[in-house]
Amino acid sequence: MLLKTKGIPSEINAPIVGRVTFGSDTKGEVLIANENIPMHLQHYKVILSSNQKVSLFDKPSVYSIPDVSHLCEGDIVVVNTDGVISTLYRINSPHNFLLFTERCNSNCLMCSQPPRDKDDTDYLYNIHTQTIPLIPKDCMELGITGGEPTLSGDKFFKLLAQIQTQLPDTEVHCLTNGRSFAWPNMADKLGDMSFKRLMLGIPIYSDYHAQHDYIVQAKGAFDQTVQGLYNLARRNVRIELRIVLHKQTLPRLLKLAKFIYKNLPFAEHVAFMGLEHQGYTPYNLDKLWIDPIEYGKELTEAMTYLSDFGMTTSLYNSQLCTTPREIWQFSKKSISDWKNIFHEECNQCSMKNDCGGFFASSVFKHSKGIKAFS
Template identity: 50%
Template sequence: MMELRSKGKPLSFTQPIIGRITYGLAAESSILIDHSLDNTDVSDGYLAVLTKRSVTTHLSPIIHSIPSIQPLSEGDVIMMLPNGIIQTLFRVNSLDNTLFTTDRCNSNCLMCSQPPKDIDDIEYYYNVNHQVISLIPSTTEIIGITGGEPTLLGKRFFDMISHINRKLPATTIHILTNGRSFAWKNFTTRFESVNSSNLVLGIPLYSDYYLDHDYIVQASHAFNQTVLGLHNLASIGARIELRVVLHKLTFKRLPELAKFIFLNLPFVEQVAFMGLEYTGYTPHNDKLLWIDPLEYADELDIAVTYLNNNGINVSIYNHPLCLLPKPMWRFSVKSISDWKRHFLPKCDSCLVKADCGGIFATSRKVSLNINPQ
């Protein structure tokens, strides 16, 4: 798994510093990586300096004695924290950049990979993201927004989208949300004012039966709110990707869910069936959730085929090819973020590794049926 943070010893600053990485090619809003310390005078205009060398005094903000720094390219955006931690916030050579908005959520999904926290962090993350957006190249193809639940930002949710629209008018915005806030017309109307053809909402629906969905997300009335929200979004022409995480509580009704989607939600742009990331809450709910992907292959095949035959775009995320029937391979997408995409050692001999999406490096349990093709 690619490391997106490292740690050294801080000097000469007490507040977080956000800036673009440079190796000496730029100065404005830049953080210099200089392991020789030949060119780090504060008058050079750099925001701060990173170095592996040990330093006892320094005029400008610095993190030094970094034993191992994550791979950073010219133009990457990082945050230096006063405790010496260096966090990568944006990578110029990646299509998997995401703005994290909050740990708060109004659902509490049984398989949540990043369990929510009831903390007041909205302004903090909004301010961080506002700075990051201002530093992102205008040529950026896509940027994600996630949480927690991003719509809980309220006014700040719309402010952030507006800021992206101004700074990155050609960039696709992909927002992961449970969709429940859009059940309220006033929220959807406000969203319409910042919506664009570049914006896609990824919204989960886990069953055609409301009690199943509500149980999985651990929130009463969530199914009704999500479905109403989907229809409200459709009324304003929003682009929607419907997401279904596959596990023991969802697989049996996949054929019924596919029919429900076709009959009631034919306006969605895509349906994505997603493999389970075995981290966060999932290990604690193993008996409820874990099922080997080979065990739900038949139901998945029926659902995918039905939607495809009825003209709805369908994809399969987060599955190695060897765990899918070969007729399903054409629907498979390499969807796991590059920084946490992983392959087992035995996959090195696989003839289709280059086309395979791999597995989550974060998963603490994987199928025993992964085998080279």
């Protein structure tokens, strides 16, 4: 699914954030008008058009846009000075997120969005402070991601506070490596917010510190993450633990499950996650890839161990045909709609509607065990 497009900009001197309209809603700030451009343009911040340049009374505009079919009435976009139009919020999707920064203090072997060493916090902060008030109040769930969102510093907490105020009924799920919360003041600041609808999704990849540090490519990361988890638990911050399944995490998977139950029982949810063939993964495939049909036993043992002891567990990014039936009950449809696909053989499968499907990147690598149920 297209989330970004580009045209030729005119009179755009700073990024413009607004809701898309095709002319039926004058509350929209971004007008898409390919024909019959209205004479009265005072309602709109910027005009988008697939046409070649036309006179728009010196109104900010982007023209010669190849495709806007992915945009719907009410979507929120940012129109940048270079003519790039990025979708920030999709009105008809349950899978919306805010990218706080692309910077990160880890460099995970399987990172699907490798970090970029650039100071983007001011730009993204300014974009999000304009976006959050435009998000519908009935938004069910909103994700926060990075990079590592906490590297935004005070802006991290300011944006959380804005979300808490503007979207009081929205469940917020923030992906973070948790290392920043090893410093008590960070955990205390978050705890003081009493943000009950916020959950932090924090990865832990091994019970053995050196193995976790190798996977995230950061010395001391395990100790920081575990200390951060304890600091957050002390302040009653909701926590989800995340485990990506690959060649490095599988040998100690049951030991990790036991470590979690014995040392991190306060975790509200434990998610086991299939590998995404994106970002760094293709470059580290020899260190990471193991066919899901080959680790069914280890996965079943780890998940049933935690479940038997009363911990809520889920399996993300998996296909039913590669998953042991004993743990089908844990399988969730978790892949964001804009990158969720099914392969040709799935079209004949009787279980397709219950299956999580694939990442779009699976066209390059997927299990040899894919098959249709009759």
